[in-house]
Amino acid sequence: MEELCALIRQPSVSAQNVGVTECAELVRRLMSEAGAEARLIPTPGFPVVYGEARASGAKRTVLIYGHYDVQPPEPLEAWETPPFEPSIRNGRIYARGAGDNKGQMFAHLKAVEAVLRTRGRLPVNVKLCFEGEEEIASRNFPAFLSAHRKLLAAALVYSSDGPMHPSGPMVYFGCRGILYLELTAHGAKRDLHSGNYGGVAPAPAARLCQAVASLWSGRGKVLVSGFYDRVRKPSPADRRTLRTIPFAAQSVREDLGCLPVTGERGRAYYRQLLLQPNLNVAGLTSGYQGPGMKTIIPNVARAKLDARLVMDQDPDEIEEKIRAHLKRRGFGDVEVKRLGAVPPSRTPVDHPLGKAVVRAVEQAWGRRPVIVPNLGGTIPDYLFTQVLGLPSIWVPYAPHDEANHAPNESITLEGFVNGIRSTAVALFEIAASSEGG
Amino acid sequence: MEELCALIRQPSVSAQNVGVTECAELVRRLMSEAGAEARLIPTPGFPVVYGEARASGAKRTVLIYGHYDVQPPEPLEAWETPPFEPSIRNGRIYARGAGDNKGQMFAHLKAVEAVLRTRGRLPVNVKLCFEGEEEIASRNFPAFLSAHRKLLAAALVYSSDGPMHPSGPMVYFGCRGILYLELTAHGAKRDLHSGNYGGVAPAPAARLCQAVASLWSGRGKVLVSGFYDRVRKPSPADRRTLRTIPFAAQSVREDLGCLPVTGERGRAYYRQLLLQPNLNVAGLTSGYQGPGMKTIIPNVARAKLDARLVMDQDPDEIEEKIRAHLKRRGFGDVEVKRLGAVPPSRTPVDHPLGKAVVRAVEQAWGRRPVIVPNLGGTIPDYLFTQVLGLPSIWVPYAPHDEANHAPNESITLEGFVNGIRSTAVALFEIAASSEGG
Numbered sequence: 001m002e003e004l005c006a007l008i009r010q011p012s013v014s015a016q017n018v019g020v021t022e023c024a025e026l027v028r029r030l031m032s033e034a035g036a037e038a039r040l041i042p043t044p045g046f047p048v049v050y051g052e053a054r055a056s057g058a059k060r061t062v063l064i065y066g067h068y069d070v071q072p073p074e075p076l077e078a079w080e081t082p083p084f085e086p087s088i089r090n091g092r093i094y095a096r097g098a099g100d101n102k103g104q105m106f107a108h109l110k111a112v113e114a115v116l117r118t119r120g121r122l123p124v125n126v127k128l129c130f131e132g133e134e135e136i137a138s139r140n141f142p143a144f145l146s147a148h149r150k151l152l153a154a155a156l157v158y159s160s161d162g163p164m165h166p167s168g169p170m171v172y173f174g175c176r177g178i179l180y181l182e183l184t185a186h187g188a189k190r191d192l193h194s195g196n197y198g199g200v201a202p203a204p205a206a207r208l209c210q211a212v213a214s215l216w217s218g219r220g221k222v223l224v225s226g227f228y229d230r231v232r233k234p235s236p237a238d239r240r241t242l243r244t245i246p247f248a249a250q251s252v253r254e255d256l257g258c259l260p261v262t263g264e265r266g267r268a269y270y271r272q273l274l275l276q277p278n279l280n281v282a283g284l285t286s287g288y289q290g291p292g293m294k295t296i297i298p299n300v301a302r303a304k305l306d307a308r309l310v311m312d313q314d315p316d317e318i319e320e321k322i323r324a325h326l327k328r329r330g331f332g333d334v335e336v337k338r339l340g341a342v343p344p345s346r347t348p349v350d351h352p353l354g355k356a357v358v359r360a361v362e363q364a365w366g367r368r369p370v371i372v373p374n375l376g377g378t379i380p381d382y383l384f385t386q387v388l389g390l391p392s393i394w395v396p397y398a399p400h401d402e403a404n405h406a407p408n409e410s411i412t413l414e415g416f417v418n419g420i421r422s423t424a425v426a427l428f429e430i431a432a433s434s435e436g437g
Numbered sequence: 438m439e440e441l442c443a444l445i446r447q448p449s450v451s452a453q454n455v456g457v458t459e460c461a462e463l464v465r466r467l468m469s470e471a472g473a474e475a476r477l478i479p480t481p482g483f484p485v486v487y488g489e490a491r492a493s494g495a496k497r498t499v500l501i502y503g504h505y506d507v508q509p510p511e512p513l514e515a516w517e518t519p520p521f522e523p524s525i526r527n528g529r530i531y532a533r534g535a536g537d538n539k540g541q542m543f544a545h546l547k548a549v550e551a552v553l554r555t556r557g558r559l560p561v562n563v564k565l566c567f568e569g570e571e572e573i574a575s576r577n578f579p580a581f582l583s584a585h586r587k588l589l590a591a592a593l594v595y596s597s598d599g600p601m602h603p604s605g606p607m608v609y610f611g612c613r614g615i616l617y618l619e620l621t622a623h624g625a626k627r628d629l630h631s632g633n634y635g636g637v638a639p640a641p642a643a644r645l646c647q648a649v650a651s652l653w654s655g656r657g658k659v660l661v662s663g664f665y666d667r668v669r670k671p672s673p674a675d676r677r678t679l680r681t682i683p684f685a686a687q688s689v690r691e692d693l694g695c696l697p698v699t700g701e702r703g704r705a706y707y708r709q710l711l712l713q714p715n716l717n718v719a720g721l722t723s724g725y726q727g728p729g730m731k732t733i734i735p736n737v738a739r740a741k742l743d744a745r746l747v748m749d750q751d752p753d754e755i756e757e758k759i760r761a762h763l764k765r766r767g768f769g770d771v772e773v774k775r776l777g778a779v780p781p782s783r784t785p786v787d788h789p790l791g792k793a794v795v796r797a798v799e800q801a802w803g804r805r806p807v808i809v810p811n812l813g814g815t816i817p818d819y820l821f822t823q824v825l826g827l828p829s830i831w832v833p834y835a836p837h838d839e840a841n842h843a844p845n846e847s848i849t850l851e852g853f854v855n856g857i858r859s860t861a862v863a864l865f866e867i868a869a870s871s872e873g874g
Contacts (some may be wrong), residue, residue, distance in 0.1 A: 176632065180730045189694025195613065195814025198715035198745045200697040200706050205718035206653060209740070213650035216643060218767055257626025260637040269637050278635035281642035282733050287720035288741055293617045293776045295743050295814075296719050303646070304725055306732050308635045330655055339730045377632025377732075 003030060004106050004416070005086045007068075008095045014069035014136045020046045024132055027068045030106070034113040036128055041148070043140035046132030050151075053112050053126045060437075061125035062430055063154035063390065064423070066105030066161070067134035070097035071405045078407035092399075092410040099398030103411035104160040104419060105130055107397055111423035123431035127154055134161075138380055145387045155437045156353045156430060157384040157392040160419060165370040166400040167246050169361050169418070173354060173393060174346030174374035175381050176274070177309035179318050180282075183211060183326075184335040185301045191287065192297040201297050205286040208301035211331040215279055215305075215322070220261070222279050224325040230312040234275050237350035238373050242270045245370055273376045278308045304339075308376065315341035345381035347391040349373045352436035356429035357393050363429075364421035369395075391437075395422055440467060441543050441853070442523045444505075445532045451506035451573045457483045461569055464505045467543070471550040473565055478585070480577035483569030487588075490549050490563045497874075498562040499867055500591035500827065501860070503542030503598070504571035507534035508842045515844035529836075529847040536835030540848035541597040541856060542567055544834055548860035560868035564591055571598075575817055582824045592874045593790045593867060594821040594829040597856060602807040603837040604683050606798050606855070610791060610830060611783030611811035611818050613711070614746035616755050617719075620648060620763075621772040624736040628724065631732040638734050642723040645738035648768040652716055652742075652759070657698070659716050661762040667749040671712050674787035675810050679707045682807055710813045715745045741776075745813065752778035782818035784828040786810050789873035793866035794830050800866075801858035806832075828873075832859055 007030065012023030024040055027049045031038035036051030049068065073083035073096045081087035083096035093103065108128065115122055129152065131141050145152065164170045185204035192201050217223055234242070247266025253259055262268040272278075282305065287298030307318060323336050347354060349371060361369040384392035397419030403409045430436070444467065449460030461477055464486045468475035473488030486505065510520035510533045518524035520533035530540065545565065552559055566589065568578050582589065601607045622641035629638050654660055671679070684703025690696055699705040709715075719742065724735030744755060760773050784791060786808060798806040821829035834856030840846045867873070 176635075178632070178732070180732070187695075192693070193814065194715075194717045194719060194743050195615070195745060195812065197693075197710070198613075198717050198743070198813060199709040199713055200699050201693055202695060202698060203657070203717060205721055205740075206649065206657075206716075209646040209649040209718065209721070210653070210655065212643065212646040216647070218647065220640070220643075256629070256634075256638055258624075258639060261639060262637050272636040273634070276636055278631075279643075280631045280635050280640060280734055281646065281723065281738075282631060282731060283725035283735065284642055284646070284721045284723040284738060285726040286718065286722075289720050289722040289739075293741070293743070294719060295615070295617070297717055298720065301718075301721060302726075303642075304730070306631050306635070306730070308632060375632065376635060377630065 004093070004103060007102050007106055008086045008097055009084055011084050012069045012097070012132070013072050014046060014133050015072050020069055020132050023068050024049055027130055030109055031128055034109040035116040036112060036126070043144050045140045048132065048144055049130040051128040053116070053122055055122040055125050058122065058124045058431065060431055061127060061154040062427060063127045063129060063152055063157045064108045065129050065157055065159040065384070066108060067101045067131040068105060069132045069135050070100065070102070071135050075407065080408055091414065092412050093416070094408055094410045096409055099402035099409050099411040100404035101134070101161050103416050104397040107160065107416055107419035108423050110420045111427070114420060115424050115427060123428045126427065127152060142383055142387060145383055149388060152388055154390055157388065157390050158357065158426060159392065159394050160397045161394065162396045163398050163400045163402045163404065164396045164415070167370060168367060169365045169369035170372060171354070171358050171361055171369050171393060171395050172372040172375055173349050174385070175344065175379045176374060176376055177313065177315060177344035177382070178340065178342050178378040179307040179309060179315040180338070180340040181305045181319065181322065182337045182339055183208065183303045183305060184337070185211065185333070186335070187297065187299040189299065191299050194295040194297050197297055203297060205298050205301040208286065208303055208334065211326055211334045212281060212303050214329045214331070215325070224321050226321050227277070227318065230314070231277060232311045234271065235348065237348065238275060241349050241371050241373050242267045245270050245372060274372065274374055275310055277310050277313055280306045282306045308378070309344045311344050311346045313344060315343055342378050342380060343382045343386065345385045345392070346374050347385060347393060351391050352433050353391060353430055354393050356433040356436065357395060357426050360426035360429040361395055361422050363425050364418050397422065441530070441540060444539050444543055445523045445534050446521055448521050449506050449534070449569070450509050451483060451570050452509050457506055457569050460505050461486055464567055467546055468565060471546040472553040473549060473563070478581070480581050482577045485569065485581055486567040488565040490553070490559055492559040492562050495559065495561045495868065497868055498564060498591040499864060500564045500566060500589055500594045501545045502566050502594055502596040502821070503545060504538045504568040505542060506569045506572050507537065507539070508572050512844065517845055528851065529849050530853070531845055531847045533846055536839035536846050536848040537841035538571070538598050540853050541834040544597065544853055544856035545860045547857045548864070551857060552861050552864060560865045563864065564589060579820055579824060582820055586825060589825055591827055594825065594827050595794070595863060596829065596831050597834045598831065599833045600835050600837045600839045600841065601833045601852070604807060605804060606802045606806035607809060608791070608795050608798055608806045608830060608832050609809040609812055610786050611822070612781065612816045613811060613813055614750065614752060614781035614819070615777065615779050615815040616744040616746060616752040617775070617777040618742045618756065618759065619774045619776055620645065620740045620742060621774070622648065622738045622770070623772070624734065626736065628736050629734040631734050634734055640734060642735050642738040645723065645740055645771065648763055648771045649718060649740050651766045651768070652762070661758050663758050664714070664755065667751070668714060669748045671708065672785065672787070674785065675712060678786050678808050678810050679704045682707050682809060711809065711811055712747055714747050714750055717743045719743045745815070746781045748781050748783045750781060752780055779815050779817060780819045780823065782822045782829070783811050784822060784830060788828050789870050790828060790867055791830050793870040793873070794832060794863050797863035797866040798832055798859050800862050801855050834859070
């Protein structure tokens with residue numbers, strides 16, 4: 001606990017370049033003290049803290065990912081105690097980085113140390129790879145991974161980040177991807193008086209609505225030709241897993257203020273949310289948006305589209321299909337601009353090493369974790385599965401209400417301790433698995 | 438000129454209640470001095486200045502409309518000379534109200550006075566009805582007209598307001614109407630994370646686009662059932678008139694930055710703009726509208742729709758048809774709110790008294806005026822044609838660049854003098870018309 005508090009006290013705000021270099025050195029020292037051969041590997045930005053703890057004769061290697069940089073602490077006045085002064089109350093450590101990600105990252109080091117101290121040796125080789133730029137979009141991490149594929153070779157990537165399920169421990173196996181596009185329809189060179197020009201001037205706002213509307217059927221099915229082509233059928237294991245995710249229809253209903261579009265059943269809910277793609281309008285803007293009337297023909301209209309993609313959809317291919325759809329429907333004049341993309345990424349829920357991890361988490365917590373085939377949201381899991389080509393499994397140790405990126409961020413003491421246990425037991429379960437590379 | 442300058446010096450800003458009552462009294466005095474029996478008729482707001490100049494034995498009566506209130510003068514620093522201190526330069530009088538509407542209104546009084554002084558009697562009875570709340574949406578004027586139908590009985594309403602055609606004098610016979618609606622699609626009770634809810638939460642922004650898009654065919658034809666039912670076929674006179682309106686394809690193109698949707702021909706342009714209705718999206722708003730990505734499912738989406746209506750479309754009926762259309766297309770959950778409506782209004786371009794007015798304007802200016810069947814925009818002409826049930830003809834005396842409602846408003850001396858001539862000659866031409874009630 002004292003060491004964790006020391007780590008938390010060292011600010012490491014990558015967005016503000018506050019203390020990150022000092023923190024990297026501290027993490028390297030802590031990693032060494034845990035028993036790994038640790039070093040800093042420079043990148044064009046902040047260094048990766050990399051370490052290895054070899055187990056002579058072990059046939060498997062586990063690559064553990066984490067990050068030592070944190071979000072900016074602002075707004076400072078919203079914190080009950082100072083963000084870089086850890087405060088222990090209500091069974092939690094409150095501080096910037098307590099949950100995201102220092103507490104979770106540090107649990108891995110303590111797990112390695114605990115195994116080494118009590119057993120003398122690790123059951124698997126452990127590689128520790130802690131990034132310093134996760135909160136600034138991991139801008140140098142993809143190149144780092146590409147450049148160090150061999151160094152990072154492993155049977156599995158094991159990561160702890162983000163919050164657990166509200167009901168407790170959770171293991172997840174990937175995420176949906178994202179493709180974020182902006183559609184723009186252009187009209188005259190300026191807004192026009194709708195009385196003086198209505199009927200003779202181009203109408204980009206109506207046109208944008210038509211282009212956007214053409215993307216779905218009336219029932220919400222995406223009409224972009226080929227959009228669903230690569231969507232994987234859920235495996236039997238996926239289907240079994242969906243049934244086991246807790247679903248409280250009543251609380252979802254209260255949260256949304258309405259019934260979800262999939263109705264009252266959890267399986268349909270999770271199938272749609274996790275294993276189906278979705279095309280969403282995240283924003284619309286054109287012309288007059290204030291109260292009352294303004295009679296103009298806007299000269300530009302924009303829509304932000306965010307597509308959540310599932311395996312094996314490819315953002316580049318989906319973008320091409322959307323462009324082709326718009327052209328085919330006669331909206332070739334509507335400009336399409338990509339604002340961002342991350343491919344979907346998954347490791348099968350019945351991967352043997354995944355099963356080993358689930359067993360470990362169950363032992364560590366004394367209860368079966370919630371197993372989620374993948375997140376509905378997007379994390380850069382493809383870096384591990386596609387760039388490194390490794391199975392990747394996520395076991396968060398922070399509570400569901402960790403307030404990551406927000407004031408009064410926290411990790412529970414229980415989560416931290418059970419996190420250490422989870423990593424430690426996972427190393428043994430992974431070593432003991434008869435399959436899994 | 439001295440009298441006009443005195444009238445302009447008297448502020449009468451209805452929106453700010455500055456000098457309006459004093460101006461009403463001044464207008465009443467000027468009206469009396471012109472030879473009419475003038476009085477103030479109170480309304481719940483500012484009074485109407487009403488006057489009659491009877492012509493013994495005349496069989497026709499002309500009702501002349503104008504308004505003595507003006508727009509606020511702000512921003513004051515943008516005026517080259519003080520707004521209520523008329524400045525004569527470049528052949529124009531610059532001042533707030535010079536064009537809108539004091540200069541035009543006063544020309545009518547001078548015309549009556551000139552005829553009385555030179556001929557001893559008027560060729561028609563003249564009723565003068567000058568409103569004091571035009572710039573605040575004529576809020577008490579409809580009730581005033583309803584209450585004084587008998588007092589205001591006439592063969593014709595003659596009004597001078599707004600700017601002339603860029604090429605010179607103009608006579609127009611009405612306007613398109615307007616129906617302004619706001620469509621709102623509702624979703625969850627708050628914006629949602631598009632990763633955590635995409636596919637299971639309602640999607641009001643996509644839905645709004647679909648509802649709005651359903652209103653037109655791909656080629657821009659309004660698909661609302663019955664929308665065009667009451668659209669009048671252009672009369673032979675309308676068709677002839679459209680051909681005579683000057684159309685400079687090149688300058689329209691420069692103004693828009695693109696070719697109008699009707700192509701390069703003036704007749705198609707004006708037919709679409711003046712004699713066809715139009716349904717326009719004046720604004721769209723939903724979710725995130727800033728730069729870059731924000732991954733939300735917005736919980737509300739809104740569109741502002743402005744429909745320009747032509748004879749004999751009725752705003753109430755069109756609103757009903759749009760509501761019915763949305764229901765029939767499955768968008769019964771999209772909320773429809775009316776923000777405003779003014780019916781279309783027209784007097785036939787070949788009305789005998791219209792022909793008389795055109796002849797008068799031609800004599801006054803020494804050139805044939807541009808004849809426009811109606812404006813593309815909307816003015817409350819229906820008050821005259823529908824509430825009073827009278828033909829209504831508009832002859833603006835202010836230049837096309839009068840800068841009404843803006844700093845450095847002006848009327849040309851030529852426009853003012855030819856305005857006096859136009860009104861005076863019109864009285865004779867109207868008297869001489871063998872038809873026209």
